[in-house]
Amino acid sequence: MTVNGRLREADVEATLRLVDLLRNRFGLTSVKEGCSEGECGACTVLVDGKAVTSCTVLAFQMEGRSVTTLEGLSDGERHPLQQAFIDNDAVQCGFCTPGMILSAKALLDANPSPTEEEVRRALEGNLCRCTGYLPIVRAVLDGAERLRSR
Ligand code: FES
Ligand code: FES
Structure with a gap:
């Protein structure tokens, strides 16, 4: 998968959620976990440009996709x-x-x-x-x- 413009690989368990992959393995802590059930939007990331709650999708589903977190928005300067x-x-x-x-x-x-x-x-x-x-x-x-x- 591509994360914030960079190609990333990970071996993941079938049940690992995208929020866990991004926060715990990739260290992208701008992704927040609030409700854990798709209701609060705190964990929203962009997947191929669309807003998606990362607590409700599995990491393996991101194979070949492009994911953007807040860290990917600023390039030295604030967006x-x-x-x-x-x-x-x-x-x-x-x-x-x-x-x-x-x-x-x-x-x-x-x-x-x-x-x-x-x-x-x-x-x-x-x-x-x-x-x-x-x-x-x-x-x-x-x-x-x-x-x-x-
Ligand atoms: S943590 Fe609330 S929607 Fe994902
Ligand atoms: S929940 Fe505190 S600024 Fe929105």
């Missing part, structure tokens, strides 16, 4: 979405943030100019327990604008 989250106070404890940003990235890659409603719909699988959703939605719309003007 515009990361900066927009900071500038819009859309982060408190940060536990939901990697998943939020990756869901937002999947949306913006498909639709660079989303409406507020479309942003809300794209993030409906990502739960935040502390920031509240207004700053997060504002951050995604701001991030979209930053990406369009790059």
